[in-house]
Amino acid sequence: MKTERVADTDVRYRRSGDGDLAVVFVHGFLDDQYAWDRLIPQLTTPGIECVTLDLAGCGDRDTADGPYDYDRFADEVGAVVDALGKPFVIVGHSMGAAVAELVAVQRPDRVRGLMLVTPVPLAGVHLPDEMIERFRSLGGDADGQRGVRDQLSVAFPEAERDRLVATGMRLRPEVLRALADCWNTGHPVGERPSAYPGSVLIVRGEGDGFVTEDMVNNSIAPRFTAVTAVSVAEAGHWAHIEQAADVATHLDRLLAEARGNVGAPAANTSRPQGWTDAFAQQSAAAFGEAFTQDVVLEASILTRPVEGRDQVKKVMGAASVIYESLRFTQETVDGPRTYLEWQATAFGGLPIEGVTILTKNADGQILRAAIHHRPLGALLRFSAALRNRLAGEIDTDHFHQG
Known part of the structure; x- marks a missing residue:
């Protein structure tokens, strides 16, 4: 000293x-x-x-x-x-x-x-x-x-x-x-x-x-x-x-x-490899280095998981553009898992809330992400919007069809 x-x-x-x-x-x-x-x-x-x-x-x-x-x-x-x-x-x-x-x-x-x-x-x-x-x-x-x-x-x-x-x-x-x-x-x-x-x-x-x-x-x-x-x-x-x-x-x-x-x-310096700041950049590339090559994305807006860095990047990049605002309100870390609570708006101010669970490897890269949205109406609308944005890039059977 x-x-x-x-x-x-x-x-x-x-x-x-x-x-x-x-x-x-x-x-x-x-x-x-x-x-x-x-x-x-x-x-x-x-x-x-x-x-x-x-x-x-x-x-x-x-x-x-x-x-x-x-x-x-x-x-x-x-x-x-x-x-x-x-x-x-x-x-x-x-x-x-x-x-x-x-x-x-x-x-x-x-x-x-x-x-x-x-x-x-x-x-x-x-x-x-x-x-x-x-x-x-x-x-x-x-x-x-x-x-x-x-x-x-x-x-x-x-x-x-x-x-x-x-x-x-x-x-x-x-x-x-x-x-x-x-x-x-x-x-x-x-x-x-x-x-x-x-x-x-x-x-x-x-x-x-x-x-x-x-x-x-x-x-x-x-x-x-x-x-x-x-x-x-x-x-x-x-x-x-x-x-x-x-x-x-x-x-x-x-x-x-x-x-x-x-x-x-x-x-x-705005944490380009971080999950939270990638949303602020609103591009698929911003999520790239955060993920392992074999990352798995599970979400309530998906009917089945999306696998692989390139595919998950596309989904997350498209999702970040749909949000009109997104704010992370709570964060808890338990070993390799990070729990994030968040609040967002989309579709002209429609409120959406949720919890994201990130599981990381020893190098700090995300190998699994689980995203839970609510309420149900907003969830279904979000899934449909993603399906339309990603048509031709991600199989439509990943999304809710109703």
């Missing part, structure tokens, strides 16, 4: 590990860079360097002058990224997630992934005055800060909670008020779809009463084109502290994909 400083600034950052891919961690409201110390040792991806820092006014930089806003934070975190001089994945928690997105957008040539842990919307939360005042007035209020952490967490380790309360007590009241206004008001670019085109992993605690599932589904995930959202059981707003091992497992998967793109330009 070593600490370095960005030239001609008071911005210091800690570096641990040695690799050609940096993983930069941005802490959230009331926290400091040491909030990541439970998660980082749980990572197993080789060839990475982990980097943490304190935002202005927080942690070891509690005496830093303002402003305390997203643009200043993104400039300083970006300066750290630039000093590292290597491809990077950036991870942000809560308010820090918004900072992480801004940094990623500004460095498309080197960013390889973006992970948002219980993120607040970049556009802001817009709590009414009486509610945001509760957060603004936490400066110097140890009981209030402890109460907020207890209310929004499920399994906060007591020692770490008390340490972070002590950290939050170091924030000057004017800094704390400015930080609360920052994440509540948001940044103007958050009102538009994100300019970041690469892989995004959103992680929220199932017990988080602040960053709710509806907030993720309605205000955060739709802004990205290549997004996976997962929930962590027995965790609240500080999922990376409450269930560090589980969050590290999700981050390891993102890093494994990013490691394959260390030398690639940003335009190729």
Whole structure:
């Protein structure tokens, strides 16, 4: 572990590990860079360097002058990224997630992934005055800060909670008020779809009463084109502290994909071999390298399985075009199997939901995919649409005829 400083600034950052891919961690409201110390040792991806820092006014930089806003934070975190001089994945928690997105957008040539842990919307939360005042007035209020952490967490380790309360007590009241206004008001670019085109992993605690599932589904995930959202059981707003091992497992998967793109330009970093991002590209070729040569596709829209990489590519490419929107809402990994829940629309807004089960070999390629659609009416219509699109390429007896 070593600490370095960005030239001609008071911005210091800690570096641990040695690799050609940096993983930069941005802490959230009331926290400091040491909030990541439970998660980082749980990572197993080789060839990475982990980097943490304190935002202005927080942690070891509690005496830093303002402003305390997203643009200043993104400039300083970006300066750290630039000093590292290597491809990077950036991870942000809560308010820090918004900072992480801004940094990623500004460095498309080197960013390889973006992970948002219980993120607040970049556009802001817009709590009414009486509610945001509760957060603004936490400066110097140890009981209030402890109460907020207890209310929004499920399994906060007591020692770490008390340490972070002590950290939050170091924030000057004017800094704390400015930080609360920052994440509540948001940044103007958050009102538009994100300019970041690469892989995004959103992680929220199932017990988080602040960053709710509806907030993720309605205000955060739709802004990205290549997004996976997962929930962590027995965790609240500080999922990376409450269930560090589980969050590290999700981050390891993102890093494994990013490691394959260390030398690639940003335009190729949206997980081209991944199942979820292949849908965003809406082409048969995008699915190619994800499959083994003898892959088998089973689905409720099929009367019998489709076998072989070329045939399965055709079916999945055609299916991805039929969807008008597709969002993966949950992901669970159990050994070689990955379970994905998703929601989609087709045929002029018709809702379709389902579950996909992917079975992978030791090299990470998909050897079997099972896709379950609902409801029945949408399923039958989807099967008929596929039959028409693939006429002459896939035998029609693979599809429902009614």
